[in-house]
Amino acid sequence: MRKVYLSPPDVGERERELLLQAFDSGWIAPVGPDLEAFESEMAAYLGVGHAAAVSSGTAGLHLALRLVGVGANDEVVTSTLTFVATATAVCYLGARPVFVDVDPTTWQIDPALVARFLEWRAAQGRMPAAVVTVDLYGQCADADAITEVCAAYGVPVIEDAAEALGATYKDRRAGALARVGVLSFNGNKIITTSGGGMVVSDDGDLIDRARFLAAQAREPATHYEHETAGYEYRLSNLLAAVGRAQLARLDEKVTARRTLNARYRAALDDLPGIEFMPQASYGHPTWWLTCVTIDAETFGASPEAVRQALAGDEIEARPVWKPLHRQPLFADAETVGGEVADRLFATGLCLPSGSSLAEADQQRVVEVVRAQAVSLS
Structure with a gap:
């Protein structure tokens, strides 16, 4: 595989x-x-x-x-x-x-x-x-x-x-x-x-x-x-x-990542408990990485459980960045707020997003994620 x-x-x-x-x-x-x-x-x-x-x-x-x-x-x-x-x-x-x-x-x-x-x-x-x-x-x-x-x-x-x-x-x-x-x-x-x-x-x-x-x-x-x-x-x-x-x-690579993001949204948007990183009104992102948040109770599995399921199928995914105010290196750093970043780290997952990702391999990602949902009805 x-x-x-x-x-x-x-x-x-x-x-x-x-x-x-x-x-x-x-x-x-x-x-x-x-x-x-x-x-x-x-x-x-x-x-x-x-x-x-x-x-x-x-x-x-x-x-x-x-x-x-x-x-x-x-x-x-x-x-x-x-x-x-x-x-x-x-x-x-x-x-x-x-x-x-x-x-x-x-x-x-x-x-x-x-x-x-x-x-x-x-x-x-x-x-x-x-x-x-x-x-x-x-x-x-x-x-x-x-x-x-x-x-x-x-x-x-x-x-x-x-x-x-x-x-x-x-x-x-x-x-x-x-x-x-x-x-x-x-x-x-x-x-x-x-x-x-x-x-x-x-x-x-x-x-x-x-x-x-x-x-x-x-x-x-x-x-x-x-x-x-x-x-x-x-x-x-x-x-x-x-x-x-x-x-x-570069423009070709940007188009490829945007296409991947659109496919992920079309394939996963119907699942309860999954939300995609929102797009700001002021610009057009590349979606360097397509990121989602997963509400474990609503979806039926935690982000870590989904990541492990993907890893079991030889698919790399990773959590959203751990907030730097939670890193041991910066334990004493001054922080303004932090609750939003904490929530995103707790619920966030980055999906495979490379510009060379084949549509068939992206479909593998989709199928594994969907298989973790509590209900597909």
Whole structure:
């Protein structure tokens, strides 16, 4: 029986062709024509002025936080419902994350709670150094609402768009919704370079600084001169070649995931106790992962029981992100709300959503889920 993965890489002959061309060109190091082209092509796709490719989305977040001035003992506000890297990048700089609950109608960071926290901190005379929005599971956070409240207090906004490349917010693309945006090209993302990421912005000085820091902060001297600490965060020209082939097929991959999501809804919507992640009115998500919540009492089985049943049929599924305020690593972190994220973690399940998922394999997923329902009448 063929294993069905949650979100595997979707690569083909064109990726292999460009990779070998890059190899044969001799541009093996993290510099070269494919790297420059990948950056410019991504910037054009997003509609931003500048982009710097890096070794991972986590590296991109680390750089973005440093670019906007985050330092030791600062606070950085972000969503509690996200992958851990959003917050560990804050810790890299000696800063402290503050976790904010999500809006149940979008699963994205709640702008009203952000506004409440900023108002409270303003009254205390100690503002956070940044707010990091997270575009969860392929859907954008409410960028305008967050940007407006942050602008009122002079707090810069970073967009963690690692899960949402290809999504739109009003007439803009995910990744282009804040002063600095960060993308991920990890193997499970909608496009991949095996591992990689990108920092994007309309501010050319910021992106120049990102490149400088990502290249060990080497000063322009014939010898190796360093005035500040940098990082080895550059992306390989070889991997950038793969990224170029992937980017050329991005719209195709987005369409495939949206089609999968629509099929899941059509096949499972009639089951009592199952609800799909809601779509926000302000944009068009990619549905990087199709996620559902399962009311165990109404449905007849818990999310974990459904996950185990899928695993028994060689199908990978996983819970919704564990809220970061529930992670042992952040046991002492300040949290605003949290009840919504707690509920989503307790009831949520992510279903296989890869753009290469065959319709027959998706039907296997549907049949296993339906078989767990208490009643199919």
